[in-house]
Amino acid sequence: MSLSSVATTAAGTTGPDDTVASPPGPRRPPRRGPGGGAGSWRTRLEIAVFVAPALVLMGLFIAWPVVSAVRMSFYRWRGFGPMDDFVGLRNYERVLTDDVFTQAVGHNFVIVVLSILIQLPLGLAVALLLNRRMRGRGVVRTLIFVPYVVAEVIAGVIWFQLLLPETGVADGLIGAVGLTPPDQGFLGTPSLALWAVFGVLTWKYLGLAILLFLAGLQSVPEEIYEAAALDGASWWQTQVRVVVPLLGPTIRTWCFLSMIGSIQQFDIVWVLTGGGPANATTTMATYLLTQGTQRGNYGVAGAASVVLFVIGVAMAALYQRFVLRRDTRPEG
């Protein structure tokens, strides 16, 4: 899934992680240099100096936009002139009662669920296979990771061309094996478009899942395989009973990244379908762009972005609370 905005959201949600994971009481021993007070003052100054540029940038480009989006969401504002038409929660009412927005939320959640249902087993299977010694393993690993490295927009443009009706490669292949491709093309048929988009998303982001899982597999010690083999476990049993459970933390982290990416999905949808046909592939992000920069309803777009933010934070917090908890809790 898209990681494009994970950094922001993750940064915004480390709070619950810390509070939930840490036992009550002092969190870390007071850190003090051997020199006493002077040293700590100096350390603080150093920290302040080194952190300040980053904080200023974050304040300017993350905190301030968030604050102005929230402010905007309470006004009717067309993008220019004074912002003085206060409408209270009217924009939120409009967003939440707009069928297009509720459908968009639905599409986001379909992508979240499908990603986990389809990309997880697929990624896991490929990672387990690629973890075995075989000829050309390096090449296959590289090939699988290539789509993830390709820029979203470029991937979108390529797939748009491949999926064109009549002239596209996809239609050609389907026709060649004797099947009938959809009359209006995959991206032009409302009932198929979301599936087509999901297919491209899977192609694009499966590589990341596999890479993460492969990295996780490296941390499974050789001795465990040997022990399992000594106990007479088959390869299959070793994978299912031993390796996959040990991969748990990696899988849960991937699910988290995937979820957040799905909720914020924008680039590929925008390039492939622009949210169409007939709003069949709108996401929350495409909705707020349409309302904001295209229609000049900045207040509505602001409200939609706040809703998106709240949904994202809520999901992240719940996930941290109930799923990631066991990974972040101190050992023992």
Added chain:
Amino acid sequence: MRKQLRGAALALTVAGLSLTAAACGGDDTEAGGDGKTITWWHNSNNEPGKGFYEQVAADFEKDNPGVDVEVTAMAHEDMVDKLTAAFQSGDMPDVYMERGGGELAAHVDAGLTRDLTDDAADVIESIGGSVAGWQVDDRTYGLPFSLGVVGVWYNTDDFEEAGVTPPTTMQEWEDANDSLKEAGLTPLSLGAGDKWPAAHYWYYAAVRSCSEDVLTQATADLDFSDECFVKAGEVVQQLVETEPFNKGFLATPAQEGATSASGLLATGKVASELQGHWEPGVMQGLTDDGEGLGDKTGWFPFPAVEGGEGDPTAALGGGDAWAVSAKAPDSAVDLVTYLLSEDVQRGFAENDMGLPTVPAATDAVTNPVLGDLIQVRDDAPYVQLYFDTAFGESIGGAMNDEIALLFAGKATPQDVVDAMQQAADEQG
């Protein structure tokens, strides 16, 4: 990691931009003070247009000693983005482009655009009725320099092959499309992925179904309760049901690449397309030989709607006007007046940059098809501004979305009117 890199790059870019903006801001304040520097943004960033406008600026500087014109030529999309930012910040170029209608009205309402009614009275008179789209409460805020009309562009070879002639009524049009299909051709291409090309069908159906008075009134008070708007949707619905469009039209882009709606017409994959006056130029850019359809290019007006109250010779169209920002020096008004002079308009036409609005310059158009279009435009009793522009972005966007749904069979003619009315009511 990638995010951080991207963030850093963004920060650098923005820092760079704000430096530039600061520098420009400095210039503007100076300009406002002494009236010596005029900033002018336009979108003719290719030759010959770019060079022509540089020459125009140089000529203007020569006739007005001491005045300095800073010309910035940008690609159209870039200009639109930069203008949006300029409107938000209030730091606007002195002379810029306005598309008229509700968009302009909103700018006027926010006090961003200068009233030209008195300062450019002579020019306004020479342009005549075409300025209507750039008037708010009978005051004129923009001087249209190019005004075109929408119609059906067709491949004359294809029409000949299928033995059809340009239709004049909806029924004839449907019959013509059937004949084209029987000849193994795709009658029409449509870039409904971009929505506005689909909306043009509805707009034209409304121009043919509604009387001019109803349309003027609806634009003024944003009340769409007249039956003719539903009728327009029914006309479109009926046409869509005959399935005349290219496969995948719901996802087809308007004019990007050879597989777009314009590309399909340019490369001979479809027989016709409803599009604006820019179509020949767009098609030229989409073919390898740079010719587009060349001398196979034909044009006919949107057919009459049986029983409609609209004038069958009225046209749907739009264009671009020069506007002056509220804070601009007086010499900026002199510049836009000069831009609408007969000389500049003739040069504009000779360079195929658009369809000039000053009558004395219209005979300078050399392209025969565009010459015919000017004739159609000038013979029309009135030119209705594209409704999305006329009603403003908010209503326009909601309307275009719903019309696209109508094309997908997911909305009824009444739904379109309801969506428009709801957007209008919410706009307050």
